[in-house]
Amino acid sequence: MKPQTKVGLMFVGALVLVVIFAFALGKFNPFSDAHEVNLAYNFAGGIEVGSPVRVMGIKVGKVRSIEFNPEFKMPDTGEEVKLLIKITVDKRAWSSLRADSRFFINLAGVIGEKFLEISPGSSDKPELTHGQVIRGEDPPRIDQMISQSYALAGKILDMVNKNEGSMVETIETLNKLVTNFDKALKQLEKTSRDPEVTKIVKNLSIIMSDGAFFSQKLRTPEAIETMALINKLIKRLEPLDGPVIKKFLQQDGIKAKLF
Amino acid sequence: MKDIFVQLEFVTWQSLPVILFCVCFAAVVTIIESSFHMKLVVQNDALVPGFAALLILRELGAVVSALLLTSRVGAGLAAEVGSMKITEQIEALKMLGIDPVRFLVVPRFVACVIGGFLLSLIANLVCLYCAMLVSEAKLSYSSGAFITSMRAFVTFQDLVFACLKGACFGAVIPLVSCYFGFRCKSGAEGVGLATTNSVVVSSVLIIVLDFVLTFLFSHFY
Known part of the structure; x- marks a missing residue:
């Protein structure tokens, strides 16, 4: 050779x-048969070109390109979104993506690899179209959250330092209140074990039962009728004054019947 | 031109078996050692394929193949040029009006630069394949898992830099070998000394150059 x-x-x-x-x-x-979708974000949380795209946890594509576009506005809502991420999705998973699918940026693995997770949409919604622009879900900004919680902790500390005297007083008052409440509960428990108190409670229970029975009876048609008759009688007796009643009571027949 | 092809065949085709044989063993050692250390330090060898692949591409493939090329080609060139020097063939070339540098060094230099590039490329990729086989057999990683882990660390740029390193190392070998060959002292002892010196100096320069290139390429990451 x-x-x-x-x-x-x-x-x-x-x-x-x-x-x-x-x-x-x-x-x-050369055998790739993938569809492209453009995702709009305001914060991409460290995703990179080549990061995997997953649907239901299965890798179906990757991030093709990341483009900064400060003038871009969402066609449907008019929202300003400055970052456009182009992703590819394999044909086999394309039918799972619907108009209500959501696009999250997630973290996986020991080294914290970033990936784009797509939640499949409902089957009654239409499929996405090739090259469509969709608003992605901005991932939470951990750095911002930490910074905000740090500022909040600072404010709380500041407030505690400024109002240390009144806070100590409040805590002492609360402590006394809790102690008194505890004492009251103990006294109540002790009292509830006294036989006299038990008797009183039982009697009260009987009185309450009787009262309930009585009020129940008062609601019956007979009681209502009786009440109406009494009412009528009182109205009829209303014009009568003292001398007339006296005269009436002094009549022989009445007197004999009463006494 | 024909001379370049002859030298290229000598540098690449004839060196390929020994280089592939050695880098395959280097891959085995890299995978096993990486796994051992990962288990020892972080109690987990999940990152071994990616880590080993990156180590092979960034260092091992290019340096091991260049050192092997030095011991085979560099020593041969120094001995060849040294022998020509002590038998006064170089003087004869000069008398014939032929520039010995143009006649002897240029074809070898071109062949070694191209050969270093080519051998580094092939050695790296064969080494990676071998590492994949070893991780499958020894660490129970499927080839898919190896490639997925490799993708997390390795970029195409790593292979390009490895090939550029190979080309730079390839350039060192003929320059050093021909330098010592042209300054060869008379007698068999002189040829032996020129050969030894050329291999030692080339190896040292390759290691130093590796540091310089790694430092330079680190600015591109």
Whole structure:
């Protein structure tokens, strides 16, 4: 074999290896059959070009490009969104993506690898279209939260330092209140064990039962009728004054019947 | 041109078996040692494939193949040029009006630069493949898991830098070997000394150059 042939074979072999390597890294894929979606974010939480895209936890694509676009506004809501992330999604998972699908930026693995998680939408909603722009869910800003909680903790400490005297007083008062309440509860418990008190409670219970029975009876039609008759009688007796009643009571027949 | 191809065949085709054989063993050692250390330090070897792949691409593949190339090609060049010097063939070339540097050094230099690039590329990728096989057999990582872990660390840029390193190391070998060959003292002892010196100096320069290139390339990450 000629040296030129051997060198040529080496080059071809090297080229084949490079293609295989690029394919393994996902830089080159001639068999790719993926759809593209544009996601709009205001904060991307560290996602990078090449980060995986997952649907229900399964890798179905990757982040193709990240573009800064300060002038961009969402076509439907008019919201200003400054970051456009282009992702690819394999054809096999495309039908799972619907108009109400949500796009989250998540963290996975020991090294905290960032990935884009897509929640599948409901089947009654329409499928997404190729190249559609969708608003993604901005991930929570942990750094901002920490900074805010740090500021809040500072304010609380400041407030405690300023009002230390009154706070101590309040705490002491609360302490006394709790002690008194505890004493009252203990006294109540002690009292409830006294036989006299038990008797009183039982009697009260009987009185309450009787009262309930009486009030129940008062609601019956007979009682209502009786009450109406009494009312009528009182109204009829109303015009009568003292001398007339006296005269009436002093009549012989009445007197005899009463006494 | 034909001379370049002849030298290229000598540098690449003839060196390939020994380089591949050695880098495969280097891959085995890298994977096993990485796993051992990861388990020892962080009690978990989940990151070994990615870590080992990055180590192979950024250092091991290029340096091991360059050192092997030095011991094989560098020693051969120094001995060849040294022999020509003591048998006065170089003087004869000069008398014939042929520039010995142009005639001897240039084809070897071109062949070593291209050969270093090519061999570094092939050695790195074969080393990675070998590491994948070892991690599958020894650490029970499937090839898919190896590639996924590798993707978390490795970029295409790493391979490009490894090839550039290979080309730079390849350039060192003929320059040093021809330098010692042209300054070879008479007798078999002189040739032996030139060969030894060329291998030692080339190896040291490759290690130093590796540091310089790694430092330079680190600015691109």
